[in-house]
Amino acid sequence: MPAITKPVWAHTWFANIWPIVAAIMFATFVAFGSGPADHTDVAPVVTASAFVYLGAAALQRRVAAWPMFFVSVIVITIGFLVPGIGPSWSSWAMVGVSGVLLGYGLIRGALRPLWGAPLQAAALAVFAAAAIAAVHVDATWAGLLVGAGLLAHTAWDINHHRTERVVASSMALFCAVLDTFLAVVVLAVTLA
Template sequence: MARLRRGRSGRADRLRHGGRRRPDARARGLRLRLLRRRRTAQGVQSWPLFVAACVVIFATELLGGGDVDPTWVLLTLAAPLPAYSLRPGALHAPGGLPLRIAAMVVFGGAAALALGLGGDAAAYLVAGGLLGHALWDARHHRIDRVVVRPYAEFCLVLDVVVAALVVIVTLNG
């Protein structure tokens, strides 16, 4: 393996870089690799949760025979998350875990309210919740921290399309 040439060091090098030593390329590369690994880890966490939610919805529909609403199953599975956000250090977690938990409570509460309302009011509430979640996804896409950008883009488009379909079906039905 060839040895990397470090370049000049000393007074001329420090003058060229504003009195500081030349930035170490290896350290800069390590930071970039860690940043990529962090973003990859976010994507690894996001997509399987989406797939798991789809599996729960389809399994509930198939196995429940229409007696159990998948929304209640998903809300029950998400119920322990607010307690998880109260653990020490969660307030300073990267990505704002308490804010995400609060959003989960608001969106989950809107879903539960829609189940209780029924009819056109529930449909419009669901469409509004989906559009609100699309704004939430746009925020995640903009800050590029909580989930990877392709996931935020996918979820944003899915939310807007499903909200539009809910409104169209409600108006025509």
């Protein structure tokens, strides 16, 4: 099988700049759209960060990360707009959808490589548990938990961007900037 090469435009500065700019714009909206964001506002993003990776791994398509991101935005938006369900519901909904995607992926052979669906499923369990716990604990601990979760996922993003595994490089870069930006905001609000 011939090696897959990137198109010429992918080697330009544009391929690395647009995800950064988009992430800063989106993170600014999330962090300051209705006042400074706190742990409750951002907790579902911790789950979403792992949800996107698991979805792409289960579908065995790196570019599937972008549609998965848009699904997570819709789920989180529903969690905030529908009275009575809240951010914890958003995390649980993404976990449920992930279970279906993981089942589909395993049927289609996504058990290999181990850094694909199996590792991403384990990561989702950890990140979702942190996000769900953050909604139910003291505000200071919750803010620290969400901030730490986002920073941990930043490291995850950087590793996946470097190795070019699981998600599109543009998504890994976008997510690294988004996670870092939101972590700083949440930790600043928590520690202020």
